[in-house]
Amino acid sequence: MVNIGMGQAGESLARLFDKFIQLSLPRIQIVEPPSVADAMLSMLGHGTPVTAVRQAFSSRIRGEALVFYTDATCAGLADLVGYPGASTDELLLDVTNVLVGACISGIAAQFALALAFSPPSLLGRSEGTALVLAGAVMPWCRALLAEVNFRVEGRTFECHMLMFWPDDAMDILAKAIDDLLATVAE
Amino acid sequence: MSLAVLVVDDSAVSRRMVVRSLPPALAEDVTTAANGLEALATLRDRPRGLVLLDLNMPSMDGYEFLETLQGTVLPIIIVLSADIQPKARERVMALGARAFVRKPVHAATLADVLRTCGVL
Numbered sequence: 001m002v003n004i005g006m007g008q009a010g011e012s013l014a015r016l017f018d019k020f021i022q023l024s025l026p027r028i029q030i031v032e033p034p035s036v037a038d039a040m041l042s043m044l045g046h047g048t049p050v051t052a053v054r055q056a057f058s059s060r061i062r063g064e065a066l067v068f069y070t071d072a073t074c075a076g077l078a079d080l081v082g083y084p085g086a087s088t089d090e091l092l093l094d095v096t097n098v099l100v101g102a103c104i105s106g107i108a109a110q111f112a113l114a115l116a117f118s119p120p121s122l123l124g125r126s127e128g129t130a131l132v133l134a135g136a137v138m139p140w141c142r143a144l145l146a147e148v149n150f151r152v153e154g155r156t157f158e159c160h161m162l163m164f165w166p167d168d169a170m171d172i173l174a175k176a177i178d179d180l181l182a183t184v185a186e
Numbered sequence: 187m188s189l190a191v192l193v194v195d196d197s198a199v200s201r202r203m204v205v206r207s208l209p210p211a212l213a214e215d216v217t218t219a220a221n222g223l224e225a226l227a228t229l230r231d232r233p234r235g236l237v238l239l240d241l242n243m244p245s246m247d248g249y250e251f252l253e254t255l256q257g258t259v260l261p262i263i264i265v266l267s268a269d270i271q272p273k274a275r276e277r278v279m280a281l282g283a284r285a286f287v288r289k290p291v292h293a294a295t296l297a298d299v300l301r302t303c304g305v306l
Contacts, residue, residue, distance in 0.1 A: 003197070003242060004289055007268030014271030023242055023269055025196070110290065184202045 002026040005106035006148045012102040022151040043147045052132045053096040055120040063165040065100040072156040096120040111176045140166030188214035194225040195240035207293040222246025241267040252281035
């Protein structure tokens with residue numbers, strides 16, 4: 001499911017940058033508040049400072065996405081997009097909007113679900129990952145966490161997209177997947 | 187006698203869906219592999235006439251698989267992938283793939299593509 005959504009996000013990015021996008025293998029796990037930070041840190045790495053953008057989406061499988069960009073990625077973004085004078089913040093919001101829109105739409109389409117997106121917003125700027133996560137309040141009991149990352153071949157662009165489907169949304173998603181699997185069971 | 191088919195995909199669900207999408211004429215002799223390395227090993231022991239290839243796989247992805255096969259006589263290779271960026275299609279066609287079909291794959295679409303490739 002995530003693979004197909006990620007493919008659409010990758011295509012959008014490829015068309016935006018006119019470059020080849022390297023797609024990761026999706027990583028999926030179920031998380032609860034005490035372990036969320038650790039799970040995310042292990043997926044993102046502790047090292048470089050990052051700038052994060054969050055964007056929520058609503059449907060029967062409501063959730064949110066957090067996209068993390070390295071400092072080097074932020075610095076090279078205007079050039080990559082072809083607007084040397086553009087504001088990095090604005091570009092980050094635009095690129096996040098493109099990625100999250102394409103990926104989540106791609107996932108929701110497989111379940112024929114309508115979607116609405118909130119506008120993206122900056123969560124942290126050039127901070128340690130742990131600090132960014134500390135600022136992201138997550139008021140749910142359990143969530144399905146999926147992580148994909150994108151790199152641009154030959155350029156210093158790297159971003160990680162974490163998607164969360166909390167509580168009820170997770171259960172609805174699980175049921176929808178079970179239904180799909182039932183159609184392919186031998 | 188039916189063409190021997192190899193389905194290469196790291197997802198068990200995806201492999202199953204692809205096998206189910208095959209037209210009956212091609213469903214008699216189907217082998218699967220979970221990544222490029224397994225696929226290469228299978229092809230060495232049991233040559234296949236048709237390979238349905240995913241791109242995004244661990245250990246050895248679809249691109250590397252195609253690159254490794256350069257210089258050999260290729261079976262008919264159809265890429266089935268969620269990586270739908272324009273350059274993905276260009277690259278695999280340049281590496282000898284006959285067609286590119288986006289996932290999720292539908293039986294009717296696959297049948298059309300197989301016909302175009304002269305397999306059906």
